[in-house]
Amino acid sequence: SNGLIVEGNVGIGESSPDQDLEVSNAGEAEIHIDGGTNxxxxxxxxxxxxxSTLKFQKAGTTEGSIxxxxxxxxxxxxxxxxxxxxxxxxxxxxxSLGLGTSAPQDRVDIHxxxxxxxxxxxxxx
Numbered sequence: 001s002n003g004l005i006v007e008g009n010v011g012i013g014e015s016s017p018d019q020d021l022e023v024s025n026a027g028e029a030e031i032h033i034d035g036g037t038n039x040x041x042x043x044x045x046x047x048x049x050x051x052s053t054l055k056f057q058k059a060g061t062t063e064g065s066i067x068x069x070x071x072x073x074x075x076x077x078x079x080x081x082x083x084x085x086x087x088x089x090x091x092x093x094x095x096s097l098g099l100g101t102s103a104p105q106d107r108v109d110i111h112x113x114x115x116x117x118x119x120x121x122x123x124x125x
Contacts (some may be wrong), residue, residue: 048072078102 011017014024017023019124023029033039056064063085069078080102090098098104100111110121115124 043068045070 009019012021012023013029014022014109023031026057033041038061043054045052045068050070052068052070054066055062061117063083065080065082067080067082067087071093073093075092075094079091080087081089081091087102088100090102090104092098092104095103095107097108098111099109101109108121
């Protein structure tokens, strides 16, 4: 009553979907969420140790992502930002930011992997 249950994959503009929900369009595929006052898109991983992931793909290959790693404590939660297949930016639940490190030891922790060269932070006006 007042609902829909679908068993199997669902395709919108796709006759042979290979995902739970696949939206395809030869031009521009768009999913629009209009919530009036608030619009919410939820990614629910269900348990500590699981992750919620938003992938950015080109021709089926992931080139970037935002991954939220769930943990038992808020301070240990971690968001990872990947670009070009490489994760270099991390944000912990305790407010620490890591550039090149997933375990920042200070509020902002910068690591490099370029042959031992010094890490640098440049601020210009």
